[in-house]
Amino acid sequence: MPVIAVVGGQWGDEGKGKVVDFLAERVNMVVRFSGGDNAGHTVINPFGKFKLHLIPSGIFYPDVTCIIANGVVVNPVVLTKEIDDLNKRGIDTSRLFISDRANLVMPYHILLDGLEEEARGGGALGTTRRGIGPAFTDKVARLGIRAGELLNRETLKQRLGFVLDYKNRILTRVYGVEPVGLDELYQQCCRWGEGLTGHLRDTSAMLDEAVSNGDTILLEGAQGALLDPDFGTYPYTSSSSSLAGNGCIGAGIGPAKIDKVVGIFKAYNTRVGAGPMPTELKDKTGDLIRERAQEFGTTTGRPRRCGWFDAVAARYSQVVNGLTGAVITRLDILDAFDKIKICVGYKLDGKTINYFPADAAALYRCQPIYEEVAGWQTPTSHITGYDELPSRLKDYVSRLEGLIDCPVHLACVGPERSQAVIKTPIF
Ligand code: GDP
Numbered sequence: 001m002p003v004i005a006v007v008g009g010q011w012g013d014e015g016k017g018k019v020v021d022f023l024a025e026r027v028n029m030v031v032r033f034s035g036g037d038n039a040g041h042t043v044i045n046p047f048g049k050f051k052l053h054l055i056p057s058g059i060f061y062p063d064v065t066c067i068i069a070n071g072v073v074v075n076p077v078v079l080t081k082e083i084d085d086l087n088k089r090g091i092d093t094s095r096l097f098i099s100d101r102a103n104l105v106m107p108y109h110i111l112l113d114g115l116e117e118e119a120r121g122g123g124a125l126g127t128t129r130r131g132i133g134p135a136f137t138d139k140v141a142r143l144g145i146r147a148g149e150l151l152n153r154e155t156l157k158q159r160l161g162f163v164l165d166y167k168n169r170i171l172t173r174v175y176g177v178e179p180v181g182l183d184e185l186y187q188q189c190c191r192w193g194e195g196l197t198g199h200l201r202d203t204s205a206m207l208d209e210a211v212s213n214g215d216t217i218l219l220e221g222a223q224g225a226l227l228d229p230d231f232g233t234y235p236y237t238s239s240s241s242s243l244a245g246n247g248c249i250g251a252g253i254g255p256a257k258i259d260k261v262v263g264i265f266k267a268y269n270t271r272v273g274a275g276p277m278p279t280e281l282k283d284k285t286g287d288l289i290r291e292r293a294q295e296f297g298t299t300t301g302r303p304r305r306c307g308w309f310d311a312v313a314a315r316y317s318q319v320v321n322g323l324t325g326a327v328i329t330r331l332d333i334l335d336a337f338d339k340i341k342i343c344v345g346y347k348l349d350g351k352t353i354n355y356f357p358a359d360a361a362a363l364y365r366c367q368p369i370y371e372e373v374a375g376w377q378t379p380t381s382h383i384t385g386y387d388e389l390p391s392r393l394k395d396y397v398s399r400l401e402g403l404i405d406c407p408v409h410l411a412c413v414g415p416e417r418s419q420a421v422i423k424t425p426i427f
């Protein structure tokens with residue numbers, strides 16, 4: 001009956017979708033609580049291969065209720081397509097509910113995301129251009145349109161008119177582009193409302209009831225701790241908090257209700273988009289990881305930057321999330337390496353440090369200090385029991401466990417649901 005938050009421990013794409021799909025067999029509800037369709041969660045299970053951007057990765061179980069909560073910004077076009085695509089592939093989405101408090105990603109947010117990136121020139125953040133930053137900006141500026149508003153046509157037109165007037169002044173006067181037409185957008189919103197009406201709910205009330213019933217609930221995070229706008233590599237971050245703490249506000253649940261916080265880590269590091277990454281390998285080893293792992297963005301297809309496991313960053317992620325446990329994914333990718341490095345400290349301006357600096361400029365100057373371990377050099381993808389894993393792999397996992405400073409629950413050796421080896425049970 002616990003509530004478990006599953007969050008990214010690095011720069012996103014750690015395998016949250018895979019792990020949630022694996023764990024969801026044992027739960028009653030899965031709740032996405034942050035980000036938007038900038039997220040791309042890959043699930044490979046007996047139904048096929050899926051790339052989910054908004055829908056929780058528990059959707060493949062007929063008895064699991066799935067919620068897109070208030071903390072997510074929802075692009076109705078993407079959501080509608082995702083629902084349709086799943087339905088076409090025989091996946092039932094009638095247990096999918098969307099918070100009436102969730103802010104919407106509007107066409108002008110997507111326009112502005114692109115225009116802002118162009119305006120940043122060489123300082124571009126490398127966003128996914130899905131309108132996520134502008135949508136979260138409007139949420140706190142109180143200029144957002146919320147999902148529930150789609151159902152009240154009169155007030156919707158009024159608010160949309162007010163907001164669009166403001167947005168169009170920015171589009172035309174700052175960026176010199178065409179304004180967005182009110183009537184067309186209003187008609188579009190009405191159609192979205194009709195399409196989504198059966199899914200809209202006060203999802204926080206649903207969650208409260210589930211907690212009271214003693215249900216087991218997963219809070220599915222998006223992005224990762226190092227993309228968090230407070231604790232990540234600011235300004236090279238996303239725009240909503242990816243930490244477990246946001247599982248409370250983003251889902252509408254009190255802090256004392258979360259029992260466990262599980263951080264997902266790749267066995268090495270990747271990052272997509274701009275910003276510092278101390279262990280990035282711009283050499284053949286980095287290329288080898290990218291090729292072996294097919295490290296290309298799930299949402300944008302961009303090549304991911306690859307490097308060795310950064311234990312300084314991982315330990316920091318454990319602290320800011322309050323992790324009670326971890327999962328290590330993609331260990332099989334390291335099957336091919338005779339030597340594996342782990343970053344255990346940084347050299348910054350001639351000094352050795354073991355903390356994660358707040359300043360992105362300082363992080364750019366950090367040189368990793370590595371410890372080297374021997375690789376296991378044997379295939380692992382077929383292994384299902386922890387004891388059967390090569391002893392050097394187990395040594396590697398134990399070393400990461402010590403450095404991150406929390407128990408490892410699962411060691412993942414492949415992308416499929418079944419390729420997760422239990423070390424310490426979560427439930
Ligand atoms: P998410 O955003 O955290 O859900 O992660 P993504 O789906 O964006 O990226 C993770 C990638 O790693 C996907 O292609 C997964 O199919 C894949 N993956 C997850 N776990 C493993 C693993 O243990 N081994 C391998 N080889 N691939 C994995």
Ligand code: IMO
Nearest residue numbers: 012013038039040126127128222223238272273
């Ligand atoms: P999941 O949930 C990896 C990155 C973008 C960019 C920065 C800001 O799949 O792990 P944004 O569009 O959010 O304004 O972009 O954040 N980013 C991600 N990187 N995985 C993600 O999500 C990401 N979501 C955003 O590449 O660097």
Ligand code: MG
Nearest residue numbers: 013040041298
């Ligand atoms: Mg992803």
